[in-house]
Amino acid sequence: MALLHDHDLAHAFDDAARTYDLLTALNPGYQTDLRRSARRLRLPDEGAGQHVLDLGCGTGASTRALLRAAPHARITAVDASSGMLRRARAKPWPARVRFVHQAAEHLQTMREGPFDAVFAAYLFRNVTFPDSVLASVRSRLRPGGRLVVHEYSLSGSVVHRALWTAVCQGVIIPVGTLSGDRALYRHLWQSVLDFDTAPAFADRLSRAGFTGVRTAPVAGWQTGIVHTFLARNDSAATTEQTEQMDQTDQTDQMDRTGQMGRTGQMGQMDQTDQTERPA
Numbered sequence: 706m707a708l709l710h711d712h713d714l715a716h717a718f719d720d721a722a723r724t725y726d727l728l729t730a731l732n733p734g735y736q737t738d739l740r741r742s743a744r745r746l747r748l749p750d751e752g753a754g755q756h757v758l759d760l761g762c763g764t765g766a767s768t769r770a771l772l773r774a775a776p777h778a779r780i781t782a783v784d785a786s787s788g789m790l791r792r793a794r795a796k797p798w799p800a801r802v803r804f805v806h807q808a809a810e811h812l813q814t815m816r817e818g819p820f821d822a823v824f825a826a827y828l829f830r831n832v833t834f835p836d837s838v839l840a841s842v843r844s845r846l847r848p849g850g851r852l853v854v855h856e857y858s859l860s861g862s863v864v865h866r867a868l869w870t871a872v873c874q875g876v877i878i879p880v881g882t883l884s885g886d887r888a889l890y891r892h893l894w895q896s897v898l899d900f901d902t903a904p905a906f907a908d909r910l911s912r913a914g915f916t917g918v919r920t921a922p923v924a925g926w927q928t929g930i931v932h933t934f935l936a937r938n939d940s941a942a943t944t945e946q947t948e949q950m951d952q953t954d955q956t957d958q959m960d961r962t963g964q965m966g967r968t969g970q971m972g973q974m975d976q977t978d979q980t981e982r983p984a
């Protein structure tokens with residue numbers, strides 16, 4: 706089945722936003738796992754003086770996890786779906802939390818940053834060119850800044866792959882169909898099967914220039930299915946390196962699909978439709 710990309714994916718999330726919190730509440734451990742991953746950023750002094758980017762913040766579940774881990778941090782939360790952001794903004798937040806409508810592919814155009822840390826929960830599996838987004842993230846991180854990625858990324862074992870398909874066919878897709886969002890939940894199933902295994906994503910982080918890359922499994926039924934990745938930016942990425950990663954990514958995509966992805970369309974949306982509003 707064809708995966709959703711860019712605008713199509715953002716629209717699917719716009720539609721699913723109304724039931725997203727309800728469905729994630731049915732997933733045992735969703736909030737706890739996010740909080741544990743956010744704590745892995747190890748922000749000093751409860752985040753005082755730190756500026757953190759929540760990339761792909763959705764309805765704010767990962768933003769809330771960051772706030773719990775670092776209650777004094779300033780947080781910029783970014784998402785490509787206006788529907789998901791509307792739900793996030795409707796919740797109560799301290800003034801130092803700000804939501805921005807922006808695609809991860811266009812971080813370079815953000816006025817804010819550099820950031821002391823970046824948290825990306827359930828994002829990277831959804832981006833068309835992960836290497837170029839990783840290069841942008843690295844270029845927006847201060848030297849010494851940390852990245853934590855919390856993602857559906859299979860261990861590589863056939864047992865975990867089969868368990869993921871069984872949970873999707875038996876629970877996630879039927880429930881998603883009832884909520885009217887079948888295409889998005891089928892995308893969730895297939896995108897996890899197609900995405901990097903945990904060792905492959907750790908390699909991808911290293912190739913992007915991150916150091917100290919470590920992988921940790923989450924607890925519960927998602928062991929072997931969801932992993933937390935920790936990485937550090939030891940030096941500022943140069944523009945030349947970022948451009949090289951873009952090139953590699955696009956060649957990769959050409960190899961996989963025989964045609965170019967649609968990131969260019971997303972760029973247009975950002976230039977014409979970038980809204981920023983304090984929470």
Ligand SMILES: C[S@@+](CC[C@H](N)C(=O)[O-])C[C@H]1O[C@@H](n2cnc3c(N)ncnc32)[C@H](O)[C@@H]1O
Binds near residue numbers: 715760762
């Ligand atoms: C599965 S949700 C996760 C939301 C939140 N981080 C959480 O933990 O609940 C993925 C989010 O990533 C956003 N997203 C997907 N692709 C994106 C992109 N290229 N740039 C920015 N956000 C993106 C979607 O709109 C959606 O809100």
